[in-house]
Amino acid sequence: MGLFLLLKFTRHMKKNKKLYVNLGLLSFFIWLLIFSYNSSKRKPENVSDLLNDFSWLHQWPKWLDLPLMKYINIIFKKLNETYGWIFEAINNFLLWQLMTLKNFLILAPWPLVVLGVAAIAYFASGKKIGTTVFVGFCTFFIGFLHPIFWTKAIETTSIMLISIFLCVTFGIPVGILMSRSERIRDKILPILDLMQTIPAFVYLIPGIMLFGLGAVPAIIATFIYAVPPLVRLTDLGIRLVDKEVTEAADAFGADTKQKLFGVQLPLALPNIMQGINQATMMALAMVVIASMIGTRGLGDEVLLGLQQLNVGRAAEAGIAIVLLAIVLDRITQSYGERLQARNMPTKKEKN
Amino acid sequence: MRFLKKLGLSMLFASVLALGTTSANAECKARLGDFDWSSANIHTAISAFILEKGYGCQVEVTKGSTTPIMAAHYDKQLDVITEVWYDNIIANYEPYVENGTIMNIGVNTPDSQQAFYVDKTTADKYNLKSVEDMKDPKIAALFTDPEDPSKGRMTSCISGWTCYTVNLVKQKEYGLDEFYTNFDPGSGGALDAAIAGAFAKKKPIFTYYWAPTGLMGKVDLVRLTEPKFSKKCWDDMSAVVEDIKANGPDAYKPSCACEYRDMALTKSVLTEWAKAHPKETKFLEKYTVPTATVNKMLAFYEDESDGDMELTAREFLKTESMWKKWVPAAVAKKVTAAL
Numbered sequence: 172m173g174l175f176l177l178l179k180f181t182r183h184m185k186k187n188k189k190l191y192v193n194l195g196l197l198s199f200f201i202w203l204l205i206f207s208y209n210s211s212k213r214k215p216e217n218v219s220d221l222l223n224d225f226s227w228l229h230q231w232p233k234w235l236d237l238p239l240m241k242y243i244n245i246i247f248k249k250l251n252e253t254y255g256w257i258f259e260a261i262n263n264f265l266l267w268q269l270m271t272l273k274n275f276l277i278l279a280p281w282p283l284v285v286l287g288v289a290a291i292a293y294f295a296s297g298k299k300i301g302t303t304v305f306v307g308f309c310t311f312f313i314g315f316l317h318p319i320f321w322t323k324a325i326e327t328t329s330i331m332l333i334s335i336f337l338c339v340t341f342g343i344p345v346g347i348l349m350s351r352s353e354r355i356r357d358k359i360l361p362i363l364d365l366m367q368t369i370p371a372f373v374y375l376i377p378g379i380m381l382f383g384l385g386a387v388p389a390i391i392a393t394f395i396y397a398v399p400p401l402v403r404l405t406d407l408g409i410r411l412v413d414k415e416v417t418e419a420a421d422a423f424g425a426d427t428k429q430k431l432f433g434v435q436l437p438l439a440l441p442n443i444m445q446g447i448n449q450a451t452m453m454a455l456a457m458v459v460i461a462s463m464i465g466t467r468g469l470g471d472e473v474l475l476g477l478q479q480l481n482v483g484r485a486a487e488a489g490i491a492i493v494l495l496a497i498v499l500d501r502i503t504q505s506y507g508e509r510l511q512a513r514n515m516p517t518k519k520e521k522n
Numbered sequence: 523m524r525f526l527k528k529l530g531l532s533m534l535f536a537s538v539l540a541l542g543t544t545s546a547n548a549e550c551k552a553r554l555g556d557f558d559w560s561s562a563n564i565h566t567a568i569s570a571f572i573l574e575k576g577y578g579c580q581v582e583v584t585k586g587s588t589t590p591i592m593a594a595h596y597d598k599q600l601d602v603i604t605e606v607w608y609d610n611i612i613a614n615y616e617p618y619v620e621n622g623t624i625m626n627i628g629v630n631t632p633d634s635q636q637a638f639y640v641d642k643t644t645a646d647k648y649n650l651k652s653v654e655d656m657k658d659p660k661i662a663a664l665f666t667d668p669e670d671p672s673k674g675r676m677t678s679c680i681s682g683w684t685c686y687t688v689n690l691v692k693q694k695e696y697g698l699d700e701f702y703t704n705f706d707p708g709s710g711g712a713l714d715a716a717i718a719g720a721f722a723k724k725k726p727i728f729t730y731y732w733a734p735t736g737l738m739g740k741v742d743l744v745r746l747t748e749p750k751f752s753k754k755c756w757d758d759m760s761a762v763v764e765d766i767k768a769n770g771p772d773a774y775k776p777s778c779a780c781e782y783r784d785m786a787l788t789k790s791v792l793t794e795w796a797k798a799h800p801k802e803t804k805f806l807e808k809y810t811v812p813t814a815t816v817n818k819m820l821a822f823y824e825d826e827s828d829g830d831m832e833l834t835a836r837e838f839l840k841t842e843s844m845w846k847k848w849v850p851a852a853v854a855k856k857v858t859a860a861l
Binding site: 212252255259262263376385386467474480 | 587669677680709712767
């Protein structure tokens with residue numbers, strides 16, 4: 172009998188699932204209201220006061236305040252005290268990577284670095300001379316604007332390269348996962364929205380307390396800000412692969428792994444490249460903000476120009492950041508174009 | 523269409539309402555300059571409250587970092603600054619006093635401090651008392667700068683603030699620059715977070731900091747002694763500091779260095795504004811709060827007000843009575859009524 176009732180009840184629950192979920196949410200909301208009222212320090216002495224004096228309808232009442240801040244602070248403090256060593260380890264690892272890259276680039280003679288960047292542009296663009304010369308000149312002009320900018324640009328670039336490396340190692344797998352399951356995508360999309368919209372300072376300040384001042388919180392912040400477009404474009408790129416092509420792969424008996432690495436990823440590569448390009452541009456946008464937490468680099472110069480009311484200094488540094496953006500954009504973009512051209516042989520024949 | 527019409531009408535109505543309220547007290551308008559650290563915020567909040575409720579002024583507060591706010595003040599865009607770190611900016615402030623643009627109207631907090639500090643645990647363990655004690659590679663290794671491991675990190679002042687350059691010169695004069703970097707934390711919030719983070723993780727920290735601040739009441743920092751303050755030495759150093767600020771770090775010349783004077787923070791007003799608003803200026807002249815009270819209010823601000831500066835100002839006006847001596851009885855009554 173009892174079992175029967177339970178069975179009936181579960182069936183009933185299943186049928187009206189949505190209703191119960193909504194009811195649950197409503198009761199949770201009411202509980203929140205009561206909870207925050209009770210924990211507020213500025214509530215009236217008696218609940219009945221609320222019915223006698225309606226002035227609280229006029230202005231948002233001080234007692235109608237979710238005590239989220241208090242709990243976040245408690246959790247954060249706990250995190251810092253108990254799990255500080257984990258963040259320390261991450262910090263040391265990222266910093267070691269960064270210092271190695273930075274010291275290598277700084278110790279290398281600058282003409283060699285300029286030539287190196289031009290060489291990368293040359294091969295990435297498929298041996299286009301125009302792009303190569305343009306990129307080479309832009310690189311040269313960063314140092315030409317102000318000798319200090321050369322080292323600063325290298326510092327900025329190192330931070331960005333590490334962030335982009337993190338973006339690629341985490342972003343592409345997540346994008347692939349999203350493209351394969353509707354459910355995972357529904358869960359991840361809001362998180363990506365959150366990452367793109369939440370103001371950077373919200374996670375920069377706790378970042379300092381966890382990782383210490385300097386480059387590492389900036390790398391983490393840049394990662395948070397720059398990874399969403401890469402995830403989105405990887406997901407989109409794989410889903411845009413022609414159905415016929417994947418069907419053909421199925422017909423040849425390819426398993427999931429072969430299909431992914433042999434068909435879907437190569438065809439999605441232009442889109443993924445675009446994602447990397449977008450992530451790079453977003454990362455550059457973080458440069459100035461990152462300098463507000465003691466990160467060395469070009470953003471530092473902009474901030475200093477601003478704080479000293481030195482228009483020329485800020486503008487020079489701003490132009491240097493734009494030049495750096497052009498260099499990185501041209502390299503990634505032209506590589507993407509080349510991939511695209513390779514993936515569309517029919518179009519090439521028509522031309 | 524009807525919706526648009528309605529919207530237009532209601533917007534017109536709203537703007538008329540807004541105009542009505544502003545024109546009612548247009549005879550007194552005060553543009554207050556505020557900074558990005560809490561002790562300045564609290565003075566601005568208290569004086570804004572008194573000016574608004576007691577004198578019926580229309581108050582407008584602009585917040586920013588030292589250089590832009592002071593520049594706006596010199597440019598007659600801001601009427602009142604309630605907390606001026608006079609000694610730090612003496613060289614660019616004085617000329618405007620001399621040409622009559624602005625007036626120094628006395629002390630706001632009588633005994634503020636700025637100095638180099640080390641956390642107490644480390645200071646006790648290694649017996650660190652003065653900046654001289656810091657000049658030891660073994661001590662510097664305690665504070666290793668992760669981005670420049672050959673040196674220790676002295677978390678310094680924000681690079682746009684004058685104290686950054688002052689610290690730079692001090693480091694060179696004391697011979698600290700061989701052992702420590704002059705690390706720019708980028709912003710006031712980042713500096714606070716760095717200190718708080720070091721204490722939370724119980725790691726040694728060597729930093730420039732100042733009081734009155736809320737954080738100072740919560741962490742245990744030991745002040746390192748420096749050569750005693752002397753006017754001559756400070757002025758010599760200030761000249762070098764201004765030179766570096768204008769021409770870059772290469773302009774450094776060996777001069778002199780000594781401790782920051784435990785100084786009085788001052789208030790500043792535009793001369794024009796003071797002439798037009800004699801009553802309000804009189805109040806601002808009398809305005810002064812001891813450091814202990816400021817620290818207490820800052821602790822209230824951080825721990826109990828949920829970060830609400832206006833509530834903190836109200837708390838001050840409710841619990842303290844010193845402000846009643848700054849204003850005539852009628853004004854005090856109005857302020858009390860508004861609490």
